[in-house]
Amino acid sequence: MKDTDTTVVNVTGENDPPTADEGPDQNVDEETTVRLDGSNSSDPDDGIEFHRWKQIAGTSVSLSDPEAVQPTLLVPRVGPDGDSFTFELTVTDYGSLQSTDTAIINVIWLNDPPAANAGVDQTVLEKSAVTLDGSNSSDPDDGIASYQWKQVAGKSVTFSDPTDDQPTFEAPSFDDSGDKPLIFELIVTDDGGLQSSDSTTVSVSNFVKDNPGASGGGCFIETAAY
Numbered sequence: 001m002k003d004t005d006t007t008v009v010n011v012t013g014e015n016d017p018p019t020a021d022e023g024p025d026q027n028v029d030e031e032t033t034v035r036l037d038g039s040n041s042s043d044p045d046d047g048i049e050f051h052r053w054k055q056i057a058g059t060s061v062s063l064s065d066p067e068a069v070q071p072t073l074l075v076p077r078v079g080p081d082g083d084s085f086t087f088e089l090t091v092t093d094y095g096s097l098q099s100t101d102t103a104i105i106n107v108i109w110l111n112d113p114p115a116a117n118a119g120v121d122q123t124v125l126e127k128s129a130v131t132l133d134g135s136n137s138s139d140p141d142d143g144i145a146s147y148q149w150k151q152v153a154g155k156s157v158t159f160s161d162p163t164d165d166q167p168t169f170e171a172p173s174f175d176d177s178g179d180k181p182l183i184f185e186l187i188v189t190d191d192g193g194l195q196s197s198d199s200t201t202v203s204v205s206n207f208v209k210d211n212p213g214a215s216g217g218g219c220f221i222e223t224a225a226y
Helices: none
Strands: 026-029 033-035 048-057 072-074 083-093 098-108 122-125 129-131 144-153 168-170 182-190 195-208 220-223
Touching: none
Parallel strands: 026 098, 122 195
Antiparallel strands: 033 072, 048 083, 083 098, 129 168, 144 182, 182 195, 195 220
C-alpha cells in the first residue's frame, strides 16, 4: 500500500505595466475646443486605475479635468506665428505601475481682417490746410501694416504722404460755379495681408466778406454744391 500526499503550489503572477496612448498630434484652429484622448491606453492584466494629464510645453491653458480620460481645452487666440502645446498623459494600473505618452497640439492662426476708418466728413475753407485722419482704423489681432490714401473725386490735390495715417493737403480754390466735393478712400492692410477700405468727403467753402442779402454788411460762407 502506497501513501500519497498533496502539495499546493501558489503561483503569483508578475504585474505587467500599462501602455499610455494619448492619441495622434493635432492641428487645430485658434479659439476652438479640443479634446485630448487617452481612451486607447491599455493594461494587459489588472487594468488602468488612474489617468493624469499635465501640460509640459506651450502657453499655459486649462484642462476641463486633468484626471479625465478625454479632457477638453479651449485653444486661445494666437499670433501670426501660431503656437503649440505639449501634453503628457500618465496612466497608472492597479499594481501601481505607470506609463507615459505625449501629444502635441499645433494651433493655426486665423487672420481677422482690419477695419478702415477714414474719419468724419469735413467742410473746410479754400486754400486751407486739411488733415485726413485714419488713425482710428483698427485690427483685432496682428495690427495694421500700411495705410494708403487715394483721391477718387473732386479737384486733384497733393498729399503730404499718401501712406501716412494722417496726411495733409491744401484745399483747392472755390469757384463761383460751385466745386464738387473731394472724396478720398483709405485702404488699410494688416500684417497678414487682409485689407479694408473706407471713404470720407471734404467739402470746400468760399469765405465771402460782402453779403448783399444782409443789412449793415456782414459775411457768409458759401459751400460747395453736391
